[in-house]
Amino acid sequence: MLSLTKVGCFFILTGQTDMKNAKSRKTPFLLLLLFLGLLLVGINVGEVSAVWEKAVRICLSCIGIG
Numbered sequence: 001m002l003s004l005t006k007v008g009c010f011f012i013l014t015g016q017t018d019m020k021n022a023k024s025r026k027t028p029f030l031l032l033l034l035f036l037g038l039l040l041v042g043i044n045v046g047e048v049s050a051v052w053e054k055a056v057r058i059c060l061s062c063i064g065i066g
Helices: 019-045 045-060
Strands: 002-007 011-013
Touching: 019 045
Parallel strands: none
Antiparallel strands: 002 011
């Protein structure tokens, strides 16, 4: 059961949480780890240079040079 505790001019939640709430807290961290893993894989494969080349081509064509 959760309860509000006043600390100075702030209220904080205290007490035990259920397992569903604990699992939902892990989801953002797991997604962040997945993102970082995929980012590292893309860097190791060499996608940075490919994306950079495409961005330069698109930018140059937008301003009428390329």
